[in-house]
Amino acid sequence: xxxxxxxxxxxxxxxxxxxxxxxxxxxxxxxxxxxxxxxxxxxxxxxxxxxxxxxxxxxxxxxxxxxxxxxxxxxxxxxxxxxxxxxxxxxxxxxxxxxxxxxxxxxxxxxxxxxxxxxxxxxxxxxxxxxxxxxxxxxxxxxxxxxxxxxxxxxxxxxxxxxxxxxxxxxxxxxxxxxxxxxxxxxxxxxxxxxxxxxxxxxxxxxxxxxxxxxxxxxxxxxxxxxxxxxxxxxxxxxxxxxxxxxxxxxxxxxxxxxxxxxxxxxxxxxxxxxxxxxxxxxxxxxxxxxxxxxxxxxxxxxxxxxxxx
Amino acid sequence: xxxxxxxxxxxxxxxxxxxxxxxxxxxxxxxxxxxxxxxxxxxxxxxxxxxxxxxxxxxxxxxxxxxxxxxxxxxxxxxxxxxxxxxxxxxxxxxxxxxxxxxxxxxxxxxxxxxxxxxxxxxxxxxxxxxxxxxxxxxxxxxxxxxxxxxxxxxxxxxxxxxxxxxxxxxxxxxxxxxxxxxxxxxxxxxxxxxxxxxxxxxxxxxxxxxxxxxxxxxxxxxxxxxxxxxxxxxxxxxxxxxxxxxxxxxxxxxxxxxxxxxxxxxxxxxxxxxxxxxxxxxxxxxxxxxxxxxxxxxxxxxxxxxxxxxxxxxxxxxxxxxxxxxxxxxxxxxxxxxxxxxxxxxxxxxxxxxxx
Numbered sequence: 001x002x003x004x005x006x007x008x009x010x011x012x013x014x015x016x017x018x019x020x021x022x023x024x025x026x027x028x029x030x031x032x033x034x035x036x037x038x039x040x041x042x043x044x045x046x047x048x049x050x051x052x053x054x055x056x057x058x059x060x061x062x063x064x065x066x067x068x069x070x071x072x073x074x075x076x077x078x079x080x081x082x083x084x085x086x087x088x089x090x091x092x093x094x095x096x097x098x099x100x101x102x103x104x105x106x107x108x109x110x111x112x113x114x115x116x117x118x119x120x121x122x123x124x125x126x127x128x129x130x131x132x133x134x135x136x137x138x139x140x141x142x143x144x145x146x147x148x149x150x151x152x153x154x155x156x157x158x159x160x161x162x163x164x165x166x167x168x169x170x171x172x173x174x175x176x177x178x179x180x181x182x183x184x185x186x187x188x189x190x191x192x193x194x195x196x197x198x199x200x201x202x203x204x205x206x207x208x209x210x211x212x213x214x215x216x217x218x219x220x221x222x223x224x225x226x227x228x229x230x231x232x233x234x235x236x237x238x239x240x241x242x243x244x245x246x247x248x249x250x251x252x253x254x255x256x257x258x259x260x261x262x263x264x265x266x267x268x269x270x271x272x273x274x275x276x277x278x279x280x281x282x283x284x285x286x287x288x289x290x291x292x293x294x295x296x297x298x299x300x301x302x303x304x305x306x307x308x309x310x
Numbered sequence: 311x312x313x314x315x316x317x318x319x320x321x322x323x324x325x326x327x328x329x330x331x332x333x334x335x336x337x338x339x340x341x342x343x344x345x346x347x348x349x350x351x352x353x354x355x356x357x358x359x360x361x362x363x364x365x366x367x368x369x370x371x372x373x374x375x376x377x378x379x380x381x382x383x384x385x386x387x388x389x390x391x392x393x394x395x396x397x398x399x400x401x402x403x404x405x406x407x408x409x410x411x412x413x414x415x416x417x418x419x420x421x422x423x424x425x426x427x428x429x430x431x432x433x434x435x436x437x438x439x440x441x442x443x444x445x446x447x448x449x450x451x452x453x454x455x456x457x458x459x460x461x462x463x464x465x466x467x468x469x470x471x472x473x474x475x476x477x478x479x480x481x482x483x484x485x486x487x488x489x490x491x492x493x494x495x496x497x498x499x500x501x502x503x504x505x506x507x508x509x510x511x512x513x514x515x516x517x518x519x520x521x522x523x524x525x526x527x528x529x530x531x532x533x534x535x536x537x538x539x540x541x542x543x544x545x546x547x548x549x550x551x552x553x554x555x556x557x558x559x560x561x562x563x564x565x566x567x568x569x570x571x572x573x574x575x576x577x578x579x580x581x582x583x584x585x586x587x588x589x590x591x592x593x594x595x596x597x598x599x600x601x602x603x604x605x606x607x608x609x610x611x612x613x614x615x616x617x618x619x620x621x622x623x624x625x626x627x628x629x630x631x632x633x634x635x636x637x638x639x640x641x642x643x644x645x646x647x648x649x650x651x652x653x654x655x656x657x658x659x660x661x662x663x664x665x666x667x
Contacts, residue, residue: 036456084647084648086645090640093397093591093640094592094644097592098638101632101636103630104629104630105634225460228460232457235457269472269475272472275464278461278462279465282462285453285454285457285461286451286453290451306314308316
């Protein structure tokens with residue numbers, strides 16, 4: 001029982017970068033833009049945040065720079081797909097290639113470097129009084145670091161945003177039917193830009209969590225495919241930010257299950273266990289596409305909007 | 311301000327000019343960036359070209375990299391033309407190499423030609439099957455193929471690592487994790503100092519061109535790419551066409567794996583592909599889905615990659631600079647599409663107001 005609690009506690013931490021990236025991609029897809037550049041945006045956030053943190057020593061600066069770096073990538077994506085109406089799939093791939101390159105390039109001199117002490121202090125576990133006394137779940141969810149809580153809060157805020165605010169409802173309308181939204185006086189391009197930028201910033205924070213808190217040292221290609229898993233998790237959570245929390249933590253668990261099994265002296269090759277997250281992602285994809293009540297996401301997803309085609 | 315309107319189809323030569331302009335613009339943008347990191351762009355470009363063409367050996371190396379890139383791009387194109395986003399080239403290459411290696415290691419005493427053919431066919435089938443899995447789910451349930459093919463890349467990679475560190479590890483390699491080298495029988499012969507992969511690439515280019523322009527399946531692929539509904543109304547069996555074309559797509563990538571394992575690394579390693587499956591997507595896209603363009607574009611790309619690894623040693627510019635450049639070229643090429651499809655015209659607001667008055 002105790003070891004299960006420890007495992008789940010670790011799973012929440014491993015799942016946090018996935019949570020940020022997943023809700024980031026949800027925000028992007030809700031306005032009708034499929035951004036396959038999540039992996040690249042995460043890497044940009046990871047390297048931007050790490051560089052800023054390494055040089056400034058300030059966690060706040062690191063987080064802000066991480067979000068901004070990823071937003072540069074997000075802006076390129078938005079300019080290409082919204083203004084120039086380029087193919088979203090290929091543009092996303094371009095962003096991934098670019099982001100991987102940028103992180104490799106900037107990170108070259110940082111490999112193996114460690115962040116200043118201020119980071120471990122700021123991101124040490126903070127217990128939330130009362131809530132952390134809940135049996136079992138108290139330790140799992142409420143004995144975490146600041147960044148993890150930030151993820152919970154972001155997911156919950158987004159849920160509220162899409163359910164109850166005018167802006168959120170308008171954003172959904174843009175993703176469902178941009179022509180109708182436009183006719184209702186919603187500035188489609190502006191909504192798309194704003195949400196793509198917000199989504200990229202969240203993806204960047206997901207990457208920054210890896211380089212600033214989870215590892216916390218610089219290593220090449222720190223995301224290792226998590227950005228792609230996030231794209232799948234969007235489908236898993238059926239475009240609901242709150243459901244992304246569950247998905248992210250399940251996959252966080254899969255991410256670390258290998259180490260735990262080794263500790264239990266179960267002799268399966270590490271390399272085969274490493275396949276698990278990817279295998280389960282595929283199973284989730286299949287499961288979701290087979291089920292009858294499955295919502296296929298925003299109706300205008302990955303279709304460019306051109307007013308004159310109305 | 312500006313008014314955007316759709317253009318009637320642009321002339322082919324003009325399209326070509328716009329694309330060339332895009333590449334030039336990205337070269338200029340790159341130069342700015344090279345200056346920013348403190349080098350002279352002309353020197354860097356010169357060194358890159360030197361790294362690709364400075365000696366016969368280097369020219370051969372550049373072509374050697376063109377072969378897998380071009381073949382994989384042709385493979386990817388077969389799927390992309392239907393808007394089936396196969397980004398699983400990487401995994402299909404590895405699985406093809408895996409099948410070829412199985413025969414190379416276990417049937418090494420077969421006659422050379424028979425063994426090589428067996429390796430090629432098995433690699434194509436294995437690569438094809440690996441891509442067929444997502445295709446079957448796509449046509450049956452609409453399962454997202456982009457993420458599916460990508461996840462299969464990681465699974466293939468982990469599997470090859472597992473083989474290399476586990477069951478297939480060479481017991482004679484003093485504990486070093488490598489798979490045994492192929493016997494001479496399993497290595498592709500050379501023509502003009504270069505393994506016959508280049509002939510395979512040229513053949514495959516023609517074959518894919520013929521498929522696209524002179525066969526029923528090629529026509530169906532094009533129609534499905536334009537609109538799946540049109541294809542259905544026209545009475546095409548979309549399901550079967552998609553599966554066939556994706557099988558071919560993965561098959562070509564599988565063949566790449568066989569060529570790389572046999573002729574380049576002489577064994578199977580998990581680093582065998584190292585991104586070819588992804589670069590192939592860019593090559594396919596920059597070729598504008600035209601197979602005849604692929605060898606040329608792949609060659610230009612090979613120059614970029616070879617050049618980048620050369621300037622790494624010459625200027626201490628990290629290899630990842632190549633990725634940035636590739637990403638930038640792709641971004642500019644994507645932007646160029648806009649000017650091919652749409653027309654920008656200046657709208658004089660005051661004149662418009664005058665009409666109403």
